[in-house]
Amino acid sequence: xxxxxxxxxxxxxxxxxxxxxxxxxxxxxxxxxxxxxxxxxxxxxxxxxxxxxxxxxxxxxxxxxxxxxxxxxxxxxxxxxxxxxxxxxxxxxxxxxxxxxxxxxxxx
Amino acid sequence: xxxxxxxxxxxxxxxxxxxxxxxxxxxxxxxxxxxxxxxxxxxxxxxxxxxxxxxxxxxxxxxxxxxxxxxxxxxxxxxxxxxxxxxxxxxxxxxxxxxxxxxxxxxxxxxxxx
Numbered sequence: 001x002x003x004x005x006x007x008x009x010x011x012x013x014x015x016x017x018x019x020x021x022x023x024x025x026x027x028x029x030x031x032x033x034x035x036x037x038x039x040x041x042x043x044x045x046x047x048x049x050x051x052x053x054x055x056x057x058x059x060x061x062x063x064x065x066x067x068x069x070x071x072x073x074x075x076x077x078x079x080x081x082x083x084x085x086x087x088x089x090x091x092x093x094x095x096x097x098x099x100x101x102x103x104x105x106x107x108x
Numbered sequence: 109x110x111x112x113x114x115x116x117x118x119x120x121x122x123x124x125x126x127x128x129x130x131x132x133x134x135x136x137x138x139x140x141x142x143x144x145x146x147x148x149x150x151x152x153x154x155x156x157x158x159x160x161x162x163x164x165x166x167x168x169x170x171x172x173x174x175x176x177x178x179x180x181x182x183x184x185x186x187x188x189x190x191x192x193x194x195x196x197x198x199x200x201x202x203x204x205x206x207x208x209x210x211x212x213x214x215x216x217x218x219x220x221x222x
Binding site: 042085097099 | 211
């Protein structure tokens with residue numbers, strides 16, 4: 001059971017598309033989440049795959065074939081600058097497993 | 109406000125000392141998770157309690173221990189502190205013991221060991 005976020009830092013300019021990568025390994029049917037953390041504050045749930053909703057313009061699709069749950073936004077805003085954590089849970093685990101996080105920097 | 113309360117917000121202590129971090133989960137949540145966040149290591153899972161029972165242990169040092177009380181609040185005890193223990197300690201709560209549910213995080217306790 002593992003979550004991999006290959007990029008430590010992603011820098012883009014305002015208005016550019018953003019894709020934060022997340023790959024996972026899990027035996028069974030996972031629940032995937034994206035959490036956001038602004039300036040070392042509390043982590044907040046951004047979205048979860050089961051709800052299939054878009055929050056603050058972000059979307060993420062669970063691709064079971066590629067075991068991925070990439071986070072996307074078509075036009076980045078400066079206020080999107082934060083740490084983003086992909087997380088995995090499921091019926092066969094007692095914990096929420098986090099990736100190492102990707103820092104998104106959006107320049108004006 | 110997530111409904112999860114952690115105290116204290118900041119703690120500065122000397123090496124070799126012992127501290128206790130406290131977490132009150134959201135009303136109705138039976139699960140409490142503890143995580144350590146240091147600058148270079150991201151979020152590390154420490155331990156999970158459900159309704160007073162330990163359910164899972166992660167990379168928790170033997171110098172660290174935790175418990176969950178009948179009123180469901182939890183305490184994380186850190187002893188023989190070292191400089192490397194300086195970090196943000198988060199607790200999170202959720203309704204279920206098994207996965208699949210959202211976890212709500214507290215604001216964290218920033219521990220500085222000098």
